[in-house]
Amino acid sequence: MSSAANSGKFDLIAIGRACIDLNATEYNRPMEETMSFTKYVGGSPANIAIGSAKLGLKAGFIGKLADDQHGRFIRNYMEKAGIDVSGMVVDTEGHKTGLAFTEIKSPEECSILMYRDNVADLYLRPDEVHEDYIKRAGMLIVSGTALAQSPSREAVLKAVQLAKKNAVKVVFELDYRPYTWKTAEETSVYYALVAEQSDIVIGTRDEYDMMENAEGGSNDRTINYLFSHSAQTVVIKHGVEGSYAYTKDGQTFRAHAYKTNVLKTFGAGDSYASAFLYALVQGKDLETALKYGSASASIVVSRHSSSDAMPGVDEIEDLIAKQPVLHS
Numbered sequence: 219m220s221s222a223a224n225s226g227k228f229d230l231i232a233i234g235r236a237c238i239d240l241n242a243t244e245y246n247r248p249m250e251e252t253m254s255f256t257k258y259v260g261g262s263p264a265n266i267a268i269g270s271a272k273l274g275l276k277a278g279f280i281g282k283l284a285d286d287q288h289g290r291f292i293r294n295y296m297e298k299a300g301i302d303v304s305g306m307v308v309d310t311e312g313h314k315t316g317l318a319f320t321e322i323k324s325p326e327e328c329s330i331l332m333y334r335d336n337v338a339d340l341y342l343r344p345d346e347v348h349e350d351y352i353k354r355a356g357m358l359i360v361s362g363t364a365l366a367q368s369p370s371r372e373a374v375l376k377a378v379q380l381a382k383k384n385a386v387k388v389v390f391e392l393d394y395r396p397y398t399w400k401t402a403e404e405t406s407v408y409y410a411l412v413a414e415q416s417d418i419v420i421g422t423r424d425e426y427d428m429m430e431n432a433e434g435g436s437n438d439r440t441i442n443y444l445f446s447h448s449a450q451t452v453v454i455k456h457g458v459e460g461s462y463a464y465t466k467d468g469q470t471f472r473a474h475a476y477k478t479n480v481l482k483t484f485g486a487g488d489s490y491a492s493a494f495l496y497a498l499v500q501g502k503d504l505e506t507a508l509k510y511g512s513a514s515a516s517i518v519v520s521r522h523s524s525s526d527a528m529p530g531v532d533e534i535e536d537l538i539a540k541q542p543v544l545h546s
């Protein structure tokens with residue numbers, strides 16, 4: 219149990235989309251031939267909140283839900299997962315829940331088909347983000363996708379301002395998804411704006427390239443840039459090659475991915491973030507936190523969903539103790 223439990227405080231509050239994943243129940247088949255899907259709560263920040271709640275953190279969420287059966291399904295699921303949903307507002311303008319259909323062509327070849335026109339989450343307004351709520355958090359987890367459109371963009375920027383005013387750590391999960399962004403320049407402007415104000419930045423090498431609006435960027439260049447602003451810790455993920463954490467005082471840590479029976483590749487990033495942040499809240503060192511993230515990701519890629527599949531602490535610790543790593 220975390221120290222925030224029962225204190226009216228949150229270890230973390232995530233802001234952004236809470237949506238629906240429809241994951242193909244027929245494996246190794248193209249979407250054109252797939253007839254059945256299982257419904258789960260999805261959306262990167264919702265998945266991170268669910269993963270961290272499952273590990274025992276006290277999590278809150280700020281977002282906007284459609285006023286329909288899907289919106290109510292998401293709210294009920296998140297509430298049952300132990301997440302405080304009082305910061306989730308209901309859309310009154312007929313906007314819909316974002317849907318992500320997943321295709322599992324093979325364990326290596328997965329794709330996501332997004333239905334995100336006029337989605338409720340991107341209509342979160344700044345006046346729906348409240349200082350009293352944010353100041354109860356140890357950290358605010360910002361999802362990059364929530365910056366893609368107004369008014370969600372301004373709502374997130376307000377949340378970041380309030381977090382900084384109240385000494386709440388800002389964690390930026392780059393979570394770049396090509397849909398909804400119009401141009402690479404626009405993406406880069408808003409990613410840089412939030413990354414420069416964040417205490418912890420987490421992303422894949424490709425996502426940092428989007429932030430820098432450059433191809434084939436280097437980790438050194440990324441950390442030099444971010445450490446000249448607010449960042450204290452920068453995590454750069456390289457898929458099955460593992461991940462690195464860099465600190466402002468010059469330390470570098472590396473974690474390898476764990477061998478696992480991969481069912482699908484999505485869900486890795488969200489499970490990684492939730493377990494990494496859990497470990498930091500528990501006061502574990504960065505090297506251990508990277509292992510928690512990698513272990514959690516290797517469990518989730520072996521399972522069907524990205525939210526319901528999130529592991530408990532024992533499963534993660536067992537895996538770290540027993541499972542061999544890849545590419546050591």
Ligand SMILES: Nc1ncnc2c1ncn2[C@@H]1O[C@H](COP(=O)(O)OP(=O)(O)O)[C@@H](O)[C@H]1O
Pocket residue numbers: 422455456457458459460461474475476477478480483484485486487488490511512513515516519
């Ligand atoms: N096939 C895999 N097998 C085991 N672990 C994996 C696999 N793919 C990713 N991971 C773990 O998940 C982490 C995040 O994956 P990555 O693909 O870099 O992020 P994202 O899912 O955000 O694109 C990696 O650092 C690694 O530890």
Ligand SMILES: O=C(O)C[C@@H](O)[C@H](O)C(=O)COP(=O)(O)O
Pocket residue numbers: 237239259260261262263265318330483484485486487488489523524
């Ligand atoms: O983030 C979404 O909108 C879709 C997710 O719910 C989906 O499960 C997914 O893509 C997770 O992948 P990850 O970001 O690599 O963890």
